Structures are given as C-alpha cells and as structure tokens.
Amino acid sequence: MNEDFVVSAIETNLQVAGVGRTLLDNVDVSVLRFNAGDTVHHMGDEVTNLYCLTEGWITLIRHMANGDRQLLNFHVPIDIVGFEYLGRATATSDMVAFRDTELVSIPIQQFKRTLLASPESAAAVTSLLSRKYSSLQTRLCVFANGNAVTKVIHFLHGLRSKQVRNRYDDADTLRIPLTQQDIADALGVTNVTISRAFAKLEAAGVVDFNSNRIRILDYPKMLELSSSDVAANMFPDEFD
Amino acid sequence: MNEDFVVSAIETNLQVAGVGRTLLDNVDVSVLRFNAGDTVHHMGDEVTNLYCLTEGWITLIRHMANGDRQLLNFHVPIDIVGFEYLGRATATSDMVAFRDTELVSIPIQQFKRTLLASPESAAAVTSLLSRKYSSLQTRLCVFANGNAVTKVIHFLHGLRSKQVRNRYDDADTLRIPLTQQDIADALGVTNVTISRAFAKLEAAGVVDFNSNRIRILDYPKMLELSSSDVAANMFPDEFD
C-alpha cells in the first residue's frame, strides 16, 4: 500500500499541511477491495472506520419506501469518507462501491486517539464538518429553487471541483461510469428529464454527454445557464 | 440573566448531562435583544459567538439572485445556534430575528477553550454536527422526492419535534407567527401551493391552520399522508 497517498489525502481533506504522517502514527490501516455493486456498510450500521479511496468510485445512497433511491454523494480517489461518523457512529446512508474500488480503512477509535495529539487537526476536522454542512445547505437551495438544467449544472460543477482538487490534467472531462439514471437519482428527477436537460446543454454547446465520459466544453458559460434565482453563491470553490 | 437556562440548554443541545456549568466557567456570556426583522449577522460575516435563544424566534436565510429567499432553519428557545461555526467562522447564511428575540451570546474562542477541559463535551459537539448533517440529508431527500404536501408535513414535523424536546404542554400546537409565505420560502414552493397543501391537510382532518397558530390534530395520521416514496426514515425523532 502507498502510505504516502493516504498521508497526502488526509492533508488534502483537512486542508492542513504536514499533519498526515503524525495522524497515521500507530494506526492500523489496511487495504480493502470491493467489486462494483458491493456494499461497504448499510444505513444504520455502526461505522468503525474512515475510508480513504485510492481507486474507484463510491456513492452514498438512501433507499426510499417505493424502491426509489436518493444518491447523496459521490466519492473519488483522495476523498476520505466517514468524518461525519467521528461523532456518531451510526451510518446515515448505504455506502456502495460504484465500480471496482480500492480503499484504505482507518480505524476511527485509533484515529481519534491520534487526533488528541494534534489539536490543529482536531480543529480541522470540525472545520471540515462545517464545510460539508454548508455544501449541503447550498445543494438544498438548488434542489428547492432550481429547475432540472440548474440541478445538472450544479451536479457537474461538484464533480469537476473534485477533479480540480485532484489536479487532473483535464478536469473538464469527467471520467465516470455514470448513467443518466444515476444522475437522475442524485438529483431527484427522472432519467427522461436528465436526457432532455443534457440535450439543452449540448445544444448550448457547453457540455458533451457520452456514457463513461462527460466533457464540459465551456465551464463559465455552463454556470451562466443555471436559473438566475440560484446563481448567487451556488457554486463555491469547494468539493465536500 | 438566567444562567441556569443556558446551562440546561447546553446540556440539551449536546445531549450530555452535567457538563453545562463547567463549559460556562470563565466564559463572558451576555444578553442581546433584537427586534423582529433585525439581522444578527450576514452571510459571509465572521461569527464569533454562539447564541442561545432564551426568547423569540430566529431564522437562517439565504438570498437568491432574483430576490427570492431560502429559509434554511428556524430556531426556538433552548436552541443554541452556531455550533457549525466552531470550525470555520464564516457565516453561511443570514441570521435574522423573526420576532422580538432575546439571546445569550457565548464567545466562541472562550467556549472552545473550556471545551478542551471536557473531552466528553468536545465529542458531543462533533456528534451534534453529525446529527445536523444527517438531518439535512433527510431534508434533501424530502425536497428531491416529495410533493408539496409531503414537504409541509416534513416541516410541521420538524417544528413539533422541537416543541416536544422543549416539553411544551401541547407540543401539537405550534405557536408561531408564521405566514404561508414564510413556509413557502422554507420549502421552495409558492404561497399559493402552501395554501392548497394546507387545504388538503385540513380536509383530511389532520391539521388546523390559522396564522399565529398551527394545530396538528392527528400527528400519526399526518405522517401517513406524506408521499410513500419518502416515508421511510424521513421522520427521525430529532430536531437539529
């Protein structure tokens, strides 16, 4: 396992430099692999590990009574999933591998112990939770007030932000095995509506959809196409 | 000022008994009063205090580009507002007094210092942030998949939960100066839609709407009227 990767991931997630090595001291990390479709944990389970993605794609899902599902979050390499369980260990959604995935598990109990030795890091964790909360507020505003096209733009913006963070060569090309149904489930609309939303975005020349690859052709212009009522502050430079 | 009130409020919010007095040690709390419509802080401001509501009604608002507003949260007495700013101090929404309001301000810097002496409390703060995050996820599911009636039910459930927590004699009577426009702004629909949603709920005999007073006549039956697709897990016994 590449421990440097995890050390760097911790510092990227916490936005604090130089603490990753210390935080992994005396922590028994191990590598886990999941196949596409495997469930890492179910809603309601006790979560005992943080997971640092090294390869693949993870999504958080809530299942509705009628069989529909709400995809709450997508996680890519460098993401560390589970900070929200440092306080309360009960999983608030299913965590599912979206494709073959490799992740490094970090026992929460041990991690919390090393956090005690680094107040700076502990503060950063709290700060991270704040950012995640704020991001969710923003998404709530989009869901409450935006139309389908705006929701799609918000969604693409979020994925792109992570690729920018990861310093990918071409952050505008989202290399993701994502069907329109997946996007629909993330945005609370139907696949038909997603298809029509992409048709509009393609007609405007800002996006090129292609399963397995979505390409953002004109990022600034894309943002302008979001309905004006949610434009302000709806696109922070964040990725939580 | 009634310090006992704040001590008890801290313990209620953190869900930990016996720590309130310690946490207020050497903390310079003070009482502030705001008139209806006053802004406590604006989005983007640095937040330097927690606020414990002792009287009145506070709401968190985001303003949209077209003048619409999204009401993100309502806070009532015993609530402590601002835990999400312990990490990152930048306000993510306007905080506005909805009616004449009295609150006790608790300097964040001092509070964080006393937190260091009580790891149990520090853990409880993290736990609280987790609960808030989870609540927002739930609301996102309702906004994404629920119809107007379901959103109203979710909203009333949330207000009632706080009254239950506060041990009000009649938790089913929401004594709130809330217009239909306010509810509309909280749920991302129009006042006309709210009017029609209440008409349906009143026809079903589960709610009685009356400005300045909303009465839940049949709580279990009300929950049953929410659209089946969001029924599961959409109504946790929480109030964050």
Next chain:
DNA sequence: CGATAGGTTGAGTCTTCTCAAAGATCGTGG
C-alpha cells in the same frame, strides 16, 4: 371603520412525470 397584510380561489401556462416505443451502445460468446 378603513387600511393593510395575509389567505383563498380560479384560469391558463409551464415543467416535469409517466408510459411507451424506438434507437444507440457495449460486452460477450460464437
């Protein structure tokens, strides 16, 4: 008692949903 804010109701429009069929793409096995 009138002014004002808030609530209700109706008609027409728009967006999204549902249902359904047809077209495109991908992976696999022959």
Next chain:
DNA sequence: CCACGATCTTTGAGAAGACTCAACCTATCG
C-alpha cells in the same frame, strides 16, 4: 469479427403538479 442480448438513451404524447397572475375574501389594528 460479427451477431446478439442487455442496458442505456432518445423521443413523443398525454397527465399531473406547481407556477403565475389576478381577483376576491378575511382578520387585525390603529
């Protein structure tokens, strides 16, 4: 390398829900 099946996407038509606009009703307060 092609054919086939499975999955995904596109398109159309009709229905449902929410929105807009506007008029009218109601309660409250000075």
